[in-house]
Amino acid sequence: MTNQPRILVVDDEPQxxxxxxxxxxxxxxxxxxxxDGLAGFEAFNDWHPDLVITDLAMPNVxxxxxxxxxxxxxxVPIIVLSAKGEEKTKVEALDLGADDFVTKPFGIDExxxxxxxxxxxxxxxxxxxATQTTLDSGDFHVDLETREITVxxxxxxxxxxxxxxxxxxxxxxxxVLTHRTLLAALWGGNYVEQNEYLRVxxxxxxxxxxxxxxxxxxxxxxPWIGYRFDPxx
Amino acid sequence: MRRSIxxxxxxxxxVAALSVGxxxxxxxxxxxxxxxxxxxxxxxxNVLFVATRWGSLPALLASILAMLCFNFFFLPPFxxxxxxxxxxxxxxxxxxxxxxxxxxxxxxxxxxxxxxxxGRREIERLYAELRDAFQRASHAEALRQSEKLKSALLDAxxxxxxxxxxxxxxSITTLLDEVRGGEPPVSLDLDSRVEMMxxxxxxxxxxxxxxxxxxxxxxxxxxxxxxxxxxxxxxxxISTALSRxxxxxxxxxxELKVEKELPGxxxxxxxxxxxxxxxxxxxxxxxxxxxxxxxxxxxxxxxxIQMTVEDNGPGIANDLRERVFDKFFRATRNGxxxxxxxxxxxxxxxxAKGIIEAxxxxxxxxxxxxxxxxxxxxxxxxxx
Numbered sequence: 226m227t228n229q230p231r232i233l234v235v236d237d238e239p240q241x242x243x244x245x246x247x248x249x250x251x252x253x254x255x256x257x258x259x260x261d262g263l264a265g266f267e268a269f270n271d272w273h274p275d276l277v278i279t280d281l282a283m284p285n286v287x288x289x290x291x292x293x294x295x296x297x298x299x300x301v302p303i304i305v306l307s308a309k310g311e312e313k314t315k316v317e318a319l320d321l322g323a324d325d326f327v328t329k330p331f332g333i334d335e336x337x338x339x340x341x342x343x344x345x346x347x348x349x350x351x352x353x354x355a356t357q358t359t360l361d362s363g364d365f366h367v368d369l370e371t372r373e374i375t376v377x378x379x380x381x382x383x384x385x386x387x388x389x390x391x392x393x394x395x396x397x398x399x400x401v402l403t404h405r406t407l408l409a410a411l412w413g414g415n416y417v418e419q420n421e422y423l424r425v426x427x428x429x430x431x432x433x434x435x436x437x438x439x440x441x442x443x444x445x446x447x448p449w450i451g452y453r454f455d456p457x458x
Numbered sequence: 459m460r461r462s463i464x465x466x467x468x469x470x471x472x473v474a475a476l477s478v479g480x481x482x483x484x485x486x487x488x489x490x491x492x493x494x495x496x497x498x499x500x501x502x503x504n505v506l507f508v509a510t511r512w513g514s515l516p517a518l519l520a521s522i523l524a525m526l527c528f529n530f531f532f533l534p535p536f537x538x539x540x541x542x543x544x545x546x547x548x549x550x551x552x553x554x555x556x557x558x559x560x561x562x563x564x565x566x567x568x569x570x571x572x573x574x575x576x577g578r579r580e581i582e583r584l585y586a587e588l589r590d591a592f593q594r595a596s597h598a599e600a601l602r603q604s605e606k607l608k609s610a611l612l613d614a615x616x617x618x619x620x621x622x623x624x625x626x627x628x629s630i631t632t633l634l635d636e637v638r639g640g641e642p643p644v645s646l647d648l649d650s651r652v653e654m655m656x657x658x659x660x661x662x663x664x665x666x667x668x669x670x671x672x673x674x675x676x677x678x679x680x681x682x683x684x685x686x687x688x689x690x691x692x693x694x695x696i697s698t699a700l701s702r703x704x705x706x707x708x709x710x711x712x713e714l715k716v717e718k719e720l721p722g723x724x725x726x727x728x729x730x731x732x733x734x735x736x737x738x739x740x741x742x743x744x745x746x747x748x749x750x751x752x753x754x755x756x757x758x759x760x761x762x763i764q765m766t767v768e769d770n771g772p773g774i775a776n777d778l779r780e781r782v783f784d785k786f787f788r789a790t791r792n793g794x795x796x797x798x799x800x801x802x803x804x805x806x807x808x809x810a811k812g813i814i815e816a817x818x819x820x821x822x823x824x825x826x827x828x829x830x831x832x833x834x835x836x837x838x839x840x841x842x
Contacts, residue, residue: 240625240657247650248632253642308620310613330624332631 229255230344233274235265235291236306237283245278248333254340262286266294269301276343278304278336281314289318296322302343304336312449319403319450326401342399354396362395363456364443381433386411390426391434394444394454403451427452470512474520477504482527494546497532498553502560509561510568517561525554614786618668618803622661629654629661671805675785678812685726685816692720692755692763695727699734700753706739709747717756723763724841729813733821736806737767737834745771745831761839762819768826768833779823783811814838 232254234245242258249256257272259265263286265279277295281288292303305326307315315326324346325339360367366375372388374381383391389411394402405417412422431438445453463469481504485497492500501524509517529539533546541547633654636644646654677683693716700712723730734753741751749770758764774782781787786804814821814836821836 238621238625240622240661241628243653244625244628244632244657247646247653248628251632251636251644251646251650308617310616329620330627333628333635334631336628 229253230276231255231257231272231274232340233265233268233272233277234258235260235262235268235277235279235283235288237261237280241280245336249337249340252337262288262291262294265291269295269299274301275347276302276304276340278306278340280306281308281311281318289314289321292318292321292323300347302347304339304343306331316403316405316450319401320405324400346399352396360392360395362398363458365391365395365456367392367395376434383430383433387426387430387433391430394452395456398454398456401447401451401453405451407451464511470508470516471519473512474508474516475523477508478520478523478527482531486531494528494532494549498528498549501528502553502557505557505561506564509564513568514562514565517565518558521554521557521561524557525550528553611786614804615672618786619665622664622668625661626658626665629657668803668805671803671809674809675805675812678809678816683729683812683816685729687724687726689722689724690727690730691722692716692765695723695725695731696734696753696755696765698727698731699738702731702735703738703742706742707751710742710745711748711750712738713750713752715752715754720755720757720763721840723838725817725838726813730817730838733810733813733836734765734767736810740806740834741767741769741771741832745769758837761841762837763840764835764837766833766835768831770826770831773825773830773832774823782823783807783821810836 230253232249234242234249234256236242236245236258237260239260242260246256246258257268257274259268261283262279265277266286268274269277277291279288279291286294288305292305295301295303302325303318303323305315305318305323306329307318307326308329319326324343327336327339358368358370360369364377366378367373369392372385374383374388374391390407393407393410404420404423407423408417408419412419416422427444428438431441431444434443435441443455443457445455447453464473478501481500485492485500505517505520505524508520526539529541529550530537533541533550535542541550632644632646633651636646636651696714696716700707700714738751738753745751752768753766754768755763755765785808787808788804811821817838819836819838821834824833824835825831826833
């Protein structure tokens with residue numbers, strides 16, 4: 226069938242690829258597997274999948290190198306399978322352009338939820354940011370010209386930097402954003418190590434948009450990695 | 459260290475005065491038997507004594523007192539400070555100059571010796587300090603190395619535990635999804651369901667094997683490997699291993715060469731057979747399908763039986779031939795990247811080595827025939 230989303234699974238562990246192939250197929254996806262980054266990259270060029278799920282530690286071409294090579298030629302969503310203790314590699318993969326990650330061992334539901342979210346984001350029609358004047362996402366409405374934001378129809382007042390940060394979050398809803406990505410996008414390349422800037426601004430933003438900033442529901446922390454924005458319903 | 463009273467600063471002057479007085483008294487008592495030259499020499503000796511023990515100033519005092527006593531008691535006219543003969547004036551002056559010079563020289567020599575001694579002690583102290591610092595540093599380095607090793611081992615163990623667990627968890631949740639029904643509903647056909655359950659079954663076995671390996675290794679490392687030694691036949695040990703290895707050698711040819719009339723061995727047959735099985739398993743895993751695995755057993759000298767398992771795989775680089783016996787070390791992970799990641803636990807050879815060494819045997823790796831492939835050789839004593 227041609228309308229089934231295609232998923233390429235790249236992992237050197239044959240038992241896991243067996244399970245993922247069957248599990249994903251039973252949820253209506255067309256699945257191919259590859260045992261290392263090199264085979265994965267070839268399969269990608271051959272088959273043009275809608276999404277790639279890849280392990281990080283693999284022989285030949287590893288997951289990081291695969292992310293790098295894929296990003297050079299494509300915007301295909303990439304979900305990284307990582308293990309606890311691989312935080313550094315995980316962040317590197319996200320910085321290289323991976324969209325999301327799932328930590329081993331994981332339940333199939335968790336993986337499927339990430340797959341659906343990534344596919345949804347990839348399917349959303351491209352927006353011309355230059356001509357766009359309003360932004361609607363979940364509980365948020367943004368007027369980019371007057372720089373006004375409402376949450377649940379309640380206006381909130383933000384400083385210019387807070388406004389930019391929130392707009393960036395809304396534009397990348399659901400995606401894991403590393404500290405480095407956020408700092409580079411909002412402050413520029415010289416600030417990528419200044420995590421405390423980000424912490425302060427996220428803290429302030431949470432006080433203004435969250436009902437309870439101690440248990441945030443919009444700006445979620447991904448420990449050691451960054452943040453993920455959930456715009457709500 | 460407690461300083462004695464003689465080390466006090468004023469003690470030198472007191473001793474100088476007392477010694478000159480005492481010496482004069484003694485010389486006076488022996489009286490007529492000593493001439494002026496003897497007296498001057500004796501007094502000079504005293505000055506030297508004071509100088510070497512208490513330094514230049516007490517020596518100077520001793521010199522002056524000795525000169526006065528020499529003049530007063532021993533140079534005529536006696537009991538006055540006047541001197542009649544001119545040559546006695548010269549003798550007295552010579553005595554004074556000699557006493558002062560000798561005193562100062564020996565005091566200086568003493569100071570030098572003291573300085574040298576101080577220098578020596580300082581060097582010793584520095585040496586001890588350096589040695590302590592070095593010991594502390596190397597101790598810290600050893601600790602750091604051992605911590606690094608521990609964390610590398612932990613990484614290896616967690617990876618090997620987590621990998622099968624991930625497959626199990628993914629299979630179970632897929633099956634659960636179907637049973638519980640979801641939105642959209644999932645339908646697994648019978649084959650898929652069986653496949654999921656097979657994965658769970660196989661991966662549980664893998665976990666169990668890994669845990670057994672860990673226990674075995676821990677036992678070996680604690681020196682608690684309990685060997686049940688009996689007299690056994692080498693060909694029986696090998697054939698037990700071979701029949702167990704049948705499923706994993708399906709795609710290989712196996713050649714067996716056992717020397718005739720081998721003596722019996724007194725070993726734990728189960729353990730040695732386990733070693734042979736591990737070696738066959740490795741050979742099958744790391745050599746291409748269709749290639750030959752060669753097993754052999756022969757005498758090596760009067761007291762040893764040597765067994766080998768040889769494959770036609772990529773071989774193991776010289777510098778890794780020791781390390782492959784380290785636990786959790788896998789040659790293919792560090793070196794050759796063209797082969798797939800092995801499915802072993804990284805414990806097989808470590809356990810094999812533990813078992814062979816517990817039998818007072820040896821195990822090592824050579825190149826196979828013609829320098830290709832891997833040949834693992836081990837010996838066990840016949841105990842005849």
